[in-house]
Amino acid sequence: MRSEFVVPTDLDTATRHPRAAAPGEPVGEHNPVCYGCGSRAPHGLNLRTIAGDGLTVWADMAVTPWMEGGPGVIHGGILSTAFDEVMGAIPKLLGANAVTVHLEIDYGKPVSVGSTVRLHAELLGVQRRKIFTKAVAHLGDPNDSLAIAHAVFVTIKGREHFSDYVENSRAADEYRPHFTP
Ligand SMILES: CCCCCCCC(=O)SCCNC(=O)CCNC(=O)[C@H](O)C(C)(C)COP(=O)(O)OP(=O)(O)OC[C@H]1O[C@@H](n2cnc3c(N)ncnc32)[C@H](O)[C@@H]1OP(=O)(O)O
Numbered sequence: 001m002r003s004e005f006v007v008p009t010d011l012d013t014a015t016r017h018p019r020a021a022a023p024g025e026p027v028g029e030h031n032p033v034c035y036g037c038g039s040r041a042p043h044g045l046n047l048r049t050i051a052g053d054g055l056t057v058w059a060d061m062a063v064t065p066w067m068e069g070g071p072g073v074i075h076g077g078i079l080s081t082a083f084d085e086v087m088g089a090i091p092k093l094l095g096a097n098a099v100t101v102h103l104e105i106d107y108g109k110p111v112s113v114g115s116t117v118r119l120h121a122e123l124l125g126v127q128r129r130k131i132f133t134k135a136v137a138h139l140g141d142p143n144d145s146l147a148i149a150h151a152v153f154v155t156i157k158g159r160e161h162f163s164d165y166v167e168n169s170r171a172a173d174e175y176r177p178h179f180t181p
Contacts, residue, residue, distance in 0.1 A: 001108040005150040011125025011132055014055065017095030021051040027089040033170040036085030040171075045082055049089040055123035057089045062116045073110040079117075079137065080105050083149035086119040087133040091153050093123070098131055098153035099161070106148045115139060117146065129155045 021027045027049045029037040035044040049059040061082050069075025084103055091098035111117055120142060121135035131153040137146045159179060166175045 001106060001145045001148055003104075003106040003148045003150065005104050005106075005134075007124055007132060007134075007150075008127060011127055014094050014123060014126045014131075016055060016093050020093045020095060023051050023053050025051050027051055027057055027092050030088070030092070031169075031171070032174075034085075036081055036088070042170075045078075045085065047082060047085050049086050051089075051093060052120070055090060055093055056121065057086060057093065058118060058120045059086050060116050060118050063111060063113050065113055068113055070110065072113050074113065074117075076105070076107055079107070079111060079147060080149070082117075082119055083121075083135050083137070083147075084151065087121045087135050087149065087151045088153065090121055090123050090133045091131050091155065094126075094131065096131065096155045097158045097161075098129075098155045100151055101130075101154045102150075102152040104150045107146075108148070109146045111137070111146050121149075124150075131155070 032038050032040045035041055037047050047059045049057050052058050063074050067074050067078045084100055117137050119135055119137050121133055124132040124134055133151050135149045136142055163179055166179050169175055
């Protein structure tokens with residue numbers, strides 16, 4: 001499958017954080033009401049991302065009828081959200097808080113409603129605060145991809161980054177004590 005995302009040639013390697021989820025363990029939700037991974041999100045994907053070997057993660061997503069875009073196939077924006085979420089677990093393996101600054105998707109084949117898509121993400125490398133990732137969506141054979149995604153995440157200081165917004169959260173009561181000086 002074709003992707004024109006240009007991966008910098010001078011990326012640094014990174015190591016797994018000693019307290020990161022072990023291979024086979026869930027990486028864990030970063031926000032219980034997150035649209036992508038939150039177990040208490042009223043609407044959303046409820047994705048459960050699992051740590052893989054090395055600096056990789058994966059998640060399975062059942063493509064249910066509410067995800068429909070074109071007749072009988074997934075909406076591209078839903079797949080994009082899933083990619084963002086799964087690649088967003090890579091910084092957690094590094095022990096970093098990070099947000100997406102760039103997300104790029106190459107859609108190769110339609111994804112049928114009723115299928116279960118596996119999303120597999122890996123770290124490409126880091127450069128200062130930037131974390132470069134790649135992910136592939138497939139139906140069981142990673143070499144037969146449905147779509148490929150690339151994303152760049154930038155590390156943040158969570159408290160500073162979200163302090164102006166946390167009162168808008170459905171979980172504001174839980175977050176407030178952590179944001180109060
Ligand atoms: C805590 C876990 C949450 C996970 C949620 C799941 C993923 C998400 O959906 S996150 C939500 C969507 N993303 C956002 O809202 C982020 C909005 N953006 C921002 O707030 C700011 O751009 C922020 C804080 C990330 C970076 O700003 P700032 O701290 O000023 O850094 P800045 O100097 O601009 O950029 C840092 C580096 O990233 C690079 N960069 C910034 N934007 C981009 C971009 N769009 N593409 C590529 N590189 C970029 C910069 O060039 C710089 O690189 P270098 O080290 O080479 O100079």
